[in-house]
Amino acid sequence: MPPHTPAEYWDTYKPHRGEGEQPAPVIDGFEWTQYPGHGPGAEILGRPARALDLGPAEGKEAVFLARQGCEVTGVDLSAAQVARATNWWRSEPRLRFVHADACDFLTADTQPFDTIYSVWGAVWFSDPEQLLPLVAKRLTPGGTFAFSQAEPTPGAYGPQPMHGKWLEGRAHELTVLRWQYTPQTWTNLLKRHGFTDIDARVLSAPETGMLGTLMVQARTSA
Template sequence: MPRESTNLPEYWDSYKPHRGEGDQPAPEVDRFAWTQYDGHGPGAEFLGAPRTALELGCAEGGEAVYLARSGVAVTALDFSTAQIARARNWWGGTPGLTFAHAEACDYLTSSPATYDAIFSIWGAVWFTDPDDLIPLVAERLEPGGVLAFSQAEPIEDYYGPQPMYGNGLAGRKLTLLRWAYSPQWWADLLKRTGFTDIDATILPAPDPDDVGTLMVRARRAG
């Protein structure tokens, strides 16, 4: 059995901390990025043309803001108190944008809302057991709705839940799990869960020697 994650909200509270102390100005939001490389890969068009969307693991909220400014009604969810507070401070009052502080599975279980698109950019889909998460996502998508997510490409032949020290190799033991699988594994799971039009692939990095990005998109049957 994999080791359970511990102190997970604490890890996300310190993830991508903004430079400096105190209130900081909101960053510019001029693009929608799926990959770890600036200007690389698709943009918001990867989601299609949703009217409503849910982001699982929004962190600072930039992509959610981008969608909301384009006319999509967006709910942006994160498990971290600090991240949600920062995002609300920066983007609160943006028309069409709502922030939610919750764990992904808890939210999908408790909320009756449905969406045209649910997406995750290096977010909750990477850090939640997909056997638990994906069926819940399917229940909250409208028929024909899109699930799309990205994360680091897996190391070949090293698949499944993988424990990691969230704060590096010094200081407190802060352990969390991430789930790494091949594109074919994701395609099989999505097909079993009732998705169609499945596209699961590795997008190579601009430099082929660098780490690529797992890109997955599928549509709920209906």
């Protein structure tokens, strides 16, 4: 039976590093791009006491922050990914993973966060008109919102379909939506929802012809 919901999509196509129990990944940095050692690290988040990771998947960035003394909550739509990350990182005292939709969690949970971030995660797959006001409400004054995703394809803006079969070469295919905009459009969206100090740009790949990374940072008013 093929998957029929976004949650089943991620349960089916992720984790995709092999069948059965996999070893935990090595945590040796905070990566915003798909190219190790390329681009900024956790320093763009400042030194938050409490952070929210939207769509943490394996939880590598969340673990990195937790080991720096930050209290981190990772929220993921996939029960499979939450179970895997919880099993891998159960000995990390400052880290917890929650199975929930990002918007649902931000609506139901009222605790404030010094930073909310997403590394190729839930921000990419959430309608910004719904997500951004919720993020703004949960950030402390002067808090940082940051996210990364693939650079947008020219002319393909707004909600775009992404097909799942290629991830594993499986017979079944499910389409989920991801939201793509130019850096200027992201800037306008964030301004409209009350964010300031906005830096939205495309970070070029380390080699010509490779996919770049959209990087966005913003703050709430102090």
